[in-house]
Amino acid sequence: MTCREVVELMTDYLDNSLSPGDRARFEQHLSGCDGCTAYLAQLRAARALMDHSAIEPVPELMRAELVKAFKTWKSG
Amino acid sequence: MVRQPADPDLEALRSGNDASFEALIGRYHGPMMRLAMTYLRDRSAAEDAVQETWLTCFKILDKFEGRSSFKTWIFGILMNVSRSRRRKESRILPFTLLFRRDGGEGRGPTVDPHRFGSDGMWSAPPDNWSNVPESRLLDRETIEYVRAAIELLPEKQREIVILRDVAGLEADEVCALLSISAANQRVRLHRGRASVRKALEEYLR
Numbered sequence: 500m501t502c503r504e505v506v507e508l509m510t511d512y513l514d515n516s517l518s519p520g521d522r523a524r525f526e527q528h529l530s531g532c533d534g535c536t537a538y539l540a541q542l543r544a545a546r547a548l549m550d551h552s553a554i555e556p557v558p559e560l561m562r563a564e565l566v567k568a569f570k571t572w573k574s575g
Numbered sequence: 576m577v578r579q580p581a582d583p584d585l586e587a588l589r590s591g592n593d594a595s596f597e598a599l600i601g602r603y604h605g606p607m608m609r610l611a612m613t614y615l616r617d618r619s620a621a622e623d624a625v626q627e628t629w630l631t632c633f634k635i636l637d638k639f640e641g642r643s644s645f646k647t648w649i650f651g652i653l654m655n656v657s658r659s660r661r662r663k664e665s666r667i668l669p670f671t672l673l674f675r676r677d678g679g680e681g682r683g684p685t686v687d688p689h690r691f692g693s694d695g696m697w698s699a700p701p702d703n704w705s706n707v708p709e710s711r712l713l714d715r716e717t718i719e720y721v722r723a724a725i726e727l728l729p730e731k732q733r734e735i736v737i738l739r740d741v742a743g744l745e746a747d748e749v750c751a752l753l754s755i756s757a758a759n760q761r762v763r764l765h766r767g768r769a770s771v772r773k774a775l776e777e778y779l780r
Contacts, residue, residue, distance in 0.1 A: 503684070516757070562600065
């Protein structure tokens with residue numbers, strides 16, 4: 500496998516959807532390639548940052564209205 | 576009898592405990608807003624869609640059969656609510672503003688071919704981000720930059736990236752939600768992630 504091929508298989512690798520043969524070839528390439536190892540680490544970092552990027556408080560008015568609706572629902 | 580493993584988010588709701596409910600809406604709010612804003616043009620429209628989703632959830636929760644996780648179920652409701660609100664908006668707004676051209680399933684490499692030599696190996700390899708101080712990687716500006724990079728993705732990539740990497744849903748649940756194949760889901764996710772990584776690389780350079 501070349502680096503150019505390996506980078507296009509990264510999502511399949513992270514999702515565990517490579518065939519056992521491809522997975523072995525992928526990992527073998529990775530173990531000897533700093534560039535692809537760095538690329539995979541960058542994808543993982545991007546994923547972690549995307550997870551972080553969503554943190555956002557519920558606006559006060561919405562929170563109050565939803566809690567009110569929740570109380571009505573559970574008593575109903 | 577086969578017992579389903581408990582779904583903690585569903586339990587938070589069914590327990591009827593106010594504090595658990597508030598914690599639940601707090602956890603879901605950010606990802607729900609990001610998804611709603613994929614389909615709707617502004618924050619206030621997205622907030623309305625999120626609120627309607629919770630109210631709908633109360634109405635139909637007794638019909639929830641647990642065939643997916645509660646989280647996937649409610650994100651499915653949000654998607655329907657947002658899309659139906661967009662259809663109403665589209666009668667008011669110019670068509671072109673709402674439906675940008677979508678390159679969701681585009682082919683071609685996700686990494687600039689010039690970064691590889693003729694042998695297909697890196698000639699300009701990516702930096703090792705373990706040298707980037709964590710304070711820089713996790714600072715507000717970087718996070719804002721990532722958020723903006725997601726917002727620039729074509730809609731078909733953006734919805735998958737949000738469902739998978741922002742909301743944290745499983746691949747098979749996302750395929751069912753969007754009625755797409757596993758391969759298609761992976762292609763869109765791969766392209767979306769690759770674009771966000773590239774944007775981040777330019778930012779951190």
